[in-house]
Amino acid sequence: MPAERRSYSLLQWFFYFVNMFLVRVMWRAKLPDKLPIPDDQGAMLICNHRSSIDPCVIQVVAKRRLVHWLVAQLYKPGTFIARMLDVFEVISVRKGGNDVSPLRTAIRRASAGELVGMFPEGTINTTDDFMRAIRPGAVVVALRAKVPVLPCYLDGSPYHRIPWMPVFMLSRVKLTIGDPIDLSEYYGQERDSEVVNRLALMCVKEIAKLAGHDDFEPQIAGRGWKTWEKGEAEQPSDDKQEQQQD
Template identity: 40%
Template sequence: MSPAIHETRILAVLVLALLAAALVAAGVEFLRRSPYTVPQTLLLAWNRFVTRVLWRTEVRGSFDLPRDQGAVIIANHSCPFDPGFIALGVDRIMHWMVAKEYCKHPLTGPFLRPFAVIPTSRSGQDTAATKMMIRYAESGELVGLFPEGRINDTDRFLLPGRLGTAMVALKARVPIVPCYIEGAPYDKRSILGCLLMPAKARVTFGRPIDLSAYYGRENDREV
């Protein structure tokens, strides 16, 4: 090998090493400045890539609440990644009710635990989970609910909603923010199958619903 070729290779290695060091430094600085934990930051970045690039998600409307204002976010349930679509329009951590088996599953659990999801039973009658949601909302956090209770894999526009959404908002004395998701990918055979499906999704945020006129009447059936 001639000295010139040897020097060129050494120079190329040095340039690549400098580029790698610069990328690492930029990544460390990005993580340092992020208001979230390292796992949250990495997962949110991955979510943004998947929803924006793979599923070409469009966000309509805006989430106009102060950062210290708690709220209950409700949405239709069209695919397992629905919270990720909503996260595109909400620059805050949300606490979603998630079936207990997903929280314990070795594949899905590591993606859910960094966001302090609220494990719940599929029966829809989980007092402990409901109380946890109320505490989060009262303390200025965002909590998320799918009133349908399960993924809507039918031809119906919406499944019948379960009771409790308004009660959580009334007890916590926070507004409800409605969202609607359309065009999301869904594979009945596998959650991971959704990642292989192209889509053109859209999430629309409605205006916050102020329930202050009904505070103290959460046990009133007419409300």
């Protein structure tokens, strides 16, 4: 379903230009001109995760289309950062919670032709490994919403243990975006954990290829992961793994 064209609010426009300055000047980002999908097509964006500013870089390429990122709810409602996240219409996920509403929101937005973003690693990768073990929630959303997966690779994102500190850190960031991954052959199989895991690994391998790591073999996090069970209101049996998308 095509997305309804709507403009940013005044507050969103203000932060859009602030973000543009940071991405272009502070982080000197090298970016593609646009996303490789039609302007009215929904998609699930996935990316490696090295910094709290990763969504900011990708948003510049999305231009007037807001990317709704699934973000761990780490800040108390009403705080400055929590309000900032509300302005950008993120989909908050309570860590360790059993609430499946974030996934339902992601599916609804993607089905309506909007852009949804997830980091398969579920948290910022501070290790020496290319990527941490992944969670397959993004594939479940893509299958349910019947949208393609768009692999992205970010290199050079500045990291600091304090989430807002990278805003003040100079760097040289490069964003590479791959071709959309068509999962239409597997629509209706989102309850098959074997299929979902295999597709998740395939999609993350595409991120690795963008980085030049053709031999990288991603791993699924945890054991016994299952997708929605029949008769349980489409609730994932292991919500913690799906919902820790940061």
